[in-house]
Amino acid sequence: MSTADPGDAALRRFLADPAHLTLDLRTATARAAKALGLRHAVVYLVDIQQRRLVPQTAVAPTLPVDDSLAGWAYRTQSLRVEESATGGGITAWFPLLDGAERLGVLAVDETSLTASSLSRGRALASLLAMVITSRRLYEDSFVRHTRTERMRLPAELLRALLPPRTIGDGNVVSTAVLEPAYEIGGDAFDHALTDTTLHVAVLDAMGHDLASGLTSTVALAACRNARRTGLNLPELVRSVDEALSSWLPDKFCTAVVAQLDLVTGVLRWVNCGHPAPILIRDERLLIDAMERDPDPPMGLPSLLTSQARRTHELALKPGDRVLMYTDGVVEARTREAKLLGLERFAYYVIRATAGGELAPESLRRLIHSILDTQEGKLRDDATLLMFEWRPPPKAGPAHPRPLRPG
Structure with missing residues (x-):
C-alpha cells in the first residue's frame, strides 16, 4: 500500500493558487521549492551568446558555460552534482529545458541528496521551464538578464x-x-x-x-x-x-x-x-x-x-x-x-x-x-x-x- 508524499499537498496548493501566476520568477522559484520540500533553489538563464549562466539573484555569481559544473549540465542536458560552494551540503544542477530548447540550469541546494529530492528537483526544473517560456515573451526582465551589451x-x-x-x-x-x-x-x-x-x-x-x-x-x-x-x-x-x-x-x-x-x-x-x-x-x-x-x-x-x-x-x-x-x-x-x-x-x-x-x-x-x-x-x-x-x-x-x- 502506497502512502502519499506529504509534500504533494503543499505543491497542489501552490499550483492551485492563482496568485502564483503573477509572481516574479525569483519568488515563484522560492515558493515552489518550499512547496516541494527543497531547501533552496536558484535559476540561472543562459545569455544570448551561450557563454554565461546568469543567476536570477544578486547574491550568486555569473558562471561560465565552458568552465563550470553548471555549464556542464547545460552543455550535456544532464544532472550534475557537487559540494555546495557555501559548505555543509550538496548542489544539484538540473538543465532547464523547454522541449529541445536549452534555457539555462537550476541549482538546488540540499543537505544531502536522495532519490526523492532528485525527483523533486527535476519536477521543479520542469515547472520553472514552463514558467520561463510563458513569460519571457512579455517580461523584459528575462531579456535584460540574458544580454551583456546594448542591442542595435x-x-x-x-x-x-x-x-x-x-x-x-x-x-x-x-x-x-x-x-x-x-x-x-x-x-x-x-x-x-x-x-x-x-x-x-x-x-x-x-x-x-x-x-x-x-x-x-x-x-x-x-x-x-x-x-x-x-x-x-x-x-x-x-x-x-x-x-x-x-x-x-x-x-x-x-x-x-x-x-x-x-x-x-x-x-x-x-x-x-x-x-x-x-x-x-x-x-x-x-x-x-x-x-x-x-x-x-x-x-x-x-x-x-x-x-x-x-x-x-x-x-x-x-x-x-x-x-x-x-x-x-x-x-x-x-x-x-x-x-x-x-x-x-x-x-x-x-x-x-x-x-x-x-x-x-x-x-x-x-x-x-x-x-x-x-x-x-x-x-x-x-x-x-x-x-x-x-x-x-x-x-x-x-x-x-x-x-x-x-
Whole structure:
C-alpha cells in the first residue's frame, strides 16, 4: 500500500493558487521549492551568446558555460552534482529545458541528496521551464538578464520575429545561432514542426542596416503565412517573391527553404541564390551532396525571369545532419588574416560534431570557434542552422515461435 508524499499537498496548493501566476520568477522559484520540500533553489538563464549562466539573484555569481559544473549540465542536458560552494551540503544542477530548447540550469541546494529530492528537483526544473517560456515573451526582465551589451535596432527588429533557438521531437532536432548577436542586420532563420514535416529556412538580406532587417522580416512573415496556409514548397517561395516585390521592390534576399519528411527522411529544398547546404554523414562532411545550380534571389529579380523555381530532393539516412549557413561564415578570417573558406569551415564542422555530442552543443561550439579566431568581430553577419534526422529504429520482423510437439 502506497502512502502519499506529504509534500504533494503543499505543491497542489501552490499550483492551485492563482496568485502564483503573477509572481516574479525569483519568488515563484522560492515558493515552489518550499512547496516541494527543497531547501533552496536558484535559476540561472543562459545569455544570448551561450557563454554565461546568469543567476536570477544578486547574491550568486555569473558562471561560465565552458568552465563550470553548471555549464556542464547545460552543455550535456544532464544532472550534475557537487559540494555546495557555501559548505555543509550538496548542489544539484538540473538543465532547464523547454522541449529541445536549452534555457539555462537550476541549482538546488540540499543537505544531502536522495532519490526523492532528485525527483523533486527535476519536477521543479520542469515547472520553472514552463514558467520561463510563458513569460519571457512579455517580461523584459528575462531579456535584460540574458544580454551583456546594448542591442542595435536592426538586431532588435529581427530577434523579435525569430523562433526559439532549438526545436525538436522524437524524430528530429533543429538548432540555429546568429552572430554578431547584438549587431545582426539582414541574416535570419526559421524552423517549425508539424506532425510529419520539419520546415527550415535561412535568409540573408543584402546590406547591414534597418532596411536589411525589414527585408528579412517581410520574407520570414511571408514564408510563415504560406506555410501555415498549407502551400507546397514552390508556392511558398513564390509567395515570398511576391511579398518582397510588392512591399520592398528594391530589396531582395538570398535563401534556402527546405522541408524534411520526418517519416521517410526525404529532404526537399529550393536554393534562392544562397550557399549550398552541407551534409554531414557518419562524422564525414559531404560538401557537394547538396550542390545545385541556384535560382535567383527572393524578390523582384525572380519575377523578372521566365524560369520557374526548382525543387531539389535528397534521401537522408538516420543520423544525418544538414548544415545551412550564410556567406558571412566562410568569409570570416583566420588569425593569419586569411579567409576562413569552405575547407577550413569544414574542419570546424567535423571537429564540432565529433564525439557524439548533442546538435545544439555542436553548433554552439562551432560558432564560438569561428568567433574566437575573429577576436569577436565578424566582417558580415554569420548564421548557422543545423538539423539532425534521428527517427526511432524500426522494429525487426517478428519470428514465430516454433510449435511444440504435443
